[in-house]
Amino acid sequence: MTPSVHVNPLQRVSAADAVAWHQVVAASTAHDLPGVPTPDPGQIHAQLTKPSLGSHRLTWLATAADGRPVGVAALRVFTSAGQEHLAELELHVDPAHRRMGAGSRLLSTVVAACRTENRRSLIATAAADGPGEVFSERSGFRRALTLDHLMLRLDGSDTDGLLRIADAEHPGYRLTGWTGTVPDGLAAAFAAAKNAMNDMPVGDLDYGSVAWDVDRVRAMAAVVADRGDTLLTVAAVHDDGTMAGYTEILIPQGSAPRVQQYDTAVVPAHRGHGLGLWVKAAMVRRLRDEHPGVVEIETDNADDNVHMLAVNHRLGFRSYRRTREFQLDLSAT
Structure with missing residues (x-):
C-alpha cells in the first residue's frame, strides 16, 4: 500500500517551514548532485520569502502521514512583459520517500496552478542522466537545453x-x-x-x-x-x-x-x-x-x-x- 502524502500550500513560509524545506533539499541534493553545496535554512527562508524580480512565487510542502516533510515544490510565475506565458519549477523529493507519489502529487498541483495563472510553458532543471531527468520525461516534459557546468x-x-x-x-x-x-x-x-x-x-x-x-x-x-x-x-x-x-x-x-x-x-x-x-x-x-x-x-x-x-x-x-x-x-x- 502506498503511504498517504499530503500537499500543503505555504501561504507564508515560516522559519520552521524553511527548516523542513532545507531537510528535503539537502537530502535530494546530496543524492542527485554530490558535492553541490546546499543553502542553509536561513538562505532558503530568504529565497522563498523575499521578493523576486519580475515574478511571484508559489510554494508547497508535501508531508507523510506522520507529518514528516518528504517533498517540496516552488513555482516562479514570471510577470515581466515578454515572459507572461512562463513559469519555472523547482521540485525535490527526499530519496528515502521516492516512488511513493509525492513528486507526482506535487507536479499535479503545480500544473493546476499554472493553468490558473494562464501559463503555456513550464520549465524545470534536472541533473543530466539522473532521476530528475527520468521523472521529467515520464511526466511529459521534453528536453529543451543542455547546460555544461x-x-x-x-x-x-x-x-x-x-x-x-x-x-x-x-x-x-x-x-x-x-x-x-x-x-x-x-x-x-x-x-x-x-x-x-x-x-x-x-x-x-x-x-x-x-x-x-x-x-x-x-x-x-x-x-x-x-x-x-x-x-x-x-x-x-x-x-x-x-x-x-x-x-x-x-x-x-x-x-x-x-x-x-x-x-x-x-x-x-x-x-x-x-x-x-x-x-x-x-x-x-x-x-x-x-x-x-x-x-x-x-x-x-x-x-x-x-x-x-x-x-x-x-x-x-x-x-x-x-x-x-x-x-x-x-x-x-
Missing part, C-alpha cells in the same frame, strides 16, 4: 596568465566595477548592455525575452541585497560612454567559498575584441583582492554556446557536471 578553482589557476589577460590593453575601452546597485552615471549604459543577454542560446526553451531599463537593473540589485547576497560587477566602457560588456558574480550571504557566475555579455557592436575574456579575468583578480575567502567560481553555459565555453576554458574553468532544461507545453496537456 564549469568550475574555476582560484587557488589552482594560472595567476600570472589571468593577470596578463586582466592587464591587457584594449584601446578605446576602460574597466570599471561596482558592488550592488550600479552608479547613477552608468545606469542607463548598463541597462542598454543588459539587453545583450537576449541573444544568448536557449535551445528549444520558450523562454521569451526581457527589456531592461534603469528601473529594472536597480530593482535586480535590490532583490539580491534584500536576500543578504552580494552582487559584484565588472564592466568595459567605450570611450563614447557605451557599456560594451560586463560580468556579474553573486556571493551568497555569509562567507561561502563558492560563488556563482551571473550574467556575462558583450554588446554585439563590440564583439570580437576579447572583451568578455577581459572583464571575466578582471573579475577573478577582484575576487582575489577583495574576497580572499572565495576559492571557487561556478558557471554554466549552453552546450552550443561555443564562444563563451572557449572563453571560460581559456580562463581555467573545467567542466564538472551537466544539467538539462525541460519544458512542459501546457497547451498540449
Whole structure:
C-alpha cells in the first residue's frame, strides 16, 4: 500500500517551514548532485520569502502521514512583459520517500496552478542522466537545453596568465566595477548592455525575452541585497560612454567559498575584441583582492554556446557536471 502524502500550500513560509524545506533539499541534493553545496535554512527562508524580480512565487510542502516533510515544490510565475506565458519549477523529493507519489502529487498541483495563472510553458532543471531527468520525461516534459557546468578553482589557476589577460590593453575601452546597485552615471549604459543577454542560446526553451531599463537593473540589485547576497560587477566602457560588456558574480550571504557566475555579455557592436575574456579575468583578480575567502567560481553555459565555453576554458574553468532544461507545453496537456 502506498503511504498517504499530503500537499500543503505555504501561504507564508515560516522559519520552521524553511527548516523542513532545507531537510528535503539537502537530502535530494546530496543524492542527485554530490558535492553541490546546499543553502542553509536561513538562505532558503530568504529565497522563498523575499521578493523576486519580475515574478511571484508559489510554494508547497508535501508531508507523510506522520507529518514528516518528504517533498517540496516552488513555482516562479514570471510577470515581466515578454515572459507572461512562463513559469519555472523547482521540485525535490527526499530519496528515502521516492516512488511513493509525492513528486507526482506535487507536479499535479503545480500544473493546476499554472493553468490558473494562464501559463503555456513550464520549465524545470534536472541533473543530466539522473532521476530528475527520468521523472521529467515520464511526466511529459521534453528536453529543451543542455547546460555544461564549469568550475574555476582560484587557488589552482594560472595567476600570472589571468593577470596578463586582466592587464591587457584594449584601446578605446576602460574597466570599471561596482558592488550592488550600479552608479547613477552608468545606469542607463548598463541597462542598454543588459539587453545583450537576449541573444544568448536557449535551445528549444520558450523562454521569451526581457527589456531592461534603469528601473529594472536597480530593482535586480535590490532583490539580491534584500536576500543578504552580494552582487559584484565588472564592466568595459567605450570611450563614447557605451557599456560594451560586463560580468556579474553573486556571493551568497555569509562567507561561502563558492560563488556563482551571473550574467556575462558583450554588446554585439563590440564583439570580437576579447572583451568578455577581459572583464571575466578582471573579475577573478577582484575576487582575489577583495574576497580572499572565495576559492571557487561556478558557471554554466549552453552546450552550443561555443564562444563563451572557449572563453571560460581559456580562463581555467573545467567542466564538472551537466544539467538539462525541460519544458512542459501546457497547451498540449
